[in-house]
Amino acid sequence: MTTTAPPESTVLRRRPGLRPLRLLAQGPLFTASVAVLALLVLIAVLAPVIAPYDPEALDLTASLAGTTGEHLLGTDQSGRDVLSRLMYGARTGLLGPLLVVGVSTLLGTLLGVVAAWRGGWADSVLSRSMDMVFAVPGLLLAILLVSVVGPGMTAPVIAMAVAYTPYVGRLVRGIARQEKARPYIESYRVQGWSGWNVCLRHLLPNIAATVFAQSAMNFGYALMDLAALSYLGFGVQPPTADWGAMINEGQSAVQQGAMLPALAPSACIVLAVVAFGIVGEGLADRIARRKR
């Protein structure tokens, strides 16, 4: 059982096994990606300490100042320091996907294990429901929810958590069924262990690594989806610093020739998504090799 990669706007949902970053996930690139992610987390945590400016401080006299000693990456249209906004943007940029991946991993694992363990009608009902959610693009779900509850992080995070649950659920159901068929599970049952106990103490730890690798990949894709929603004006609201929202605010300046306010957050998004993808693929490969 391999992990599945859900790309932006969910095209290849029904084509698991297609893993675009897989062949890059070896050697120095893997190490570099881990380093990039560690750095991102560090920046997000330390943003209030290391950011040179208040990310929301307006300075209209310094509007669209280029790269100077004072502003290493220049300023945006309202004169806010781009570097500081990037650093603070790492916080919202990582927090949203963390919530999405956390909720969808918990929920998907629960549904997948129950479906695999119970089998029969519970399996049919759960699998069919997951297929149904699978068939609806997450981006549309999020847009519909935003139109009902209004813009902000809540609606996109809820919609994406729902949309990502079947990825985890299907994966977990598959590997949990394989695990369940192995003799050690039966021997615990014979010894009088309860189903819950065997699942929690033995089955879950054995599938955890694979689920974790999938979650790392989902993290990158969730980051991409949430950034898209913020870009559309549906997610993180201004003036809060967020990479997607920064691109939205910076795109009019691009036409005036000031590229950095929009291109810098773009680069951050691509870097983060690539790094998460490579780490996820690398982990999945390592697990597969260890099992053999």
Add this chain to the structure above:
Amino acid sequence: MTRYLVGRTLGLLAVLLVTSLVVFGSIHLAPGDPVSFLLHGRPATPEAVAALRSQYHLDDPLPVQYAKWLGAFLQGDFGSSAQFHQDVSTLIGSRLPGTALLVGYAALLVALIGVTAGILAALRPGPLDRAVLLGSGVATATPSFVTAIALVSLFSVRLGWFPGPGGTPVGFSEQLYHLTLPAFALALTFAGLLARVTRSAMLDELGREHVEVARARGVPGRTVVRRHVLRNALGPVVTVGGTMLAGLLISTSIVETAFDVPGLGSLLVQSVTAKDFAVVQAITLLSVGAFVLVNLAVDLLAPLIDPRLSLHGEGPS
């Protein structure tokens, strides 16, 4: 096969039914009274309130409301738009050609770039293969709005080859010219994925026995590739490419917004911002319908394109 067909069609209907329930129910999920939600700060004149009550049949019990709403929807009556003061169906009809042209243009680019890059990578191991792998890897990790910004800053602002966002092109050729950057922005991610699929399908076929036999018999290399490799590799390429069409459709909301293209996607985004709920409902439901239908069509056509799929039992599962 018949069982598979029936099962898939039933599954499709179930998805559409549940989606329509969610889309319909969302006005009742919204906090507060449905009328004030639908008005959203617009003046609550008695006429406006009465019009909304009758449009959504709010005086009927819920199941009747749903049945009437769905019945009207199926007949192409999507209600009227609060921001444009016209029928949603007319509005959608006027925006559809722009989106269709953009999606068609992008699909063509995806097929051209993706398949060419994939074939070249499979046939030329070494630096070219590495370059395609790296390029497609980065392309798949680049969201379309990022590609849009990059394309505008390079080809529109720096080089001035293509127009930037906005503008009202006159005539078909000028419209195509205006849609070139949007189409590339939409296509890039998908082209990257298709290059991967093409490459691995080609490599699978290249390693097969009959290819080696053909080579050993002295069949020229080009003929081997065209007749025995490319032809067999086409199956997965076409099926994945087909599902991409559905994905392109969904991504238009982002690209059309980035380039200010007057299409269905930008209309959806505008309507969410303007709280024009009738339009949001119609476009959401129609998009899910199109998305699900395209995916079903691809699954059903796959065994026809590549008969081996139904022989191996890989298709239906």
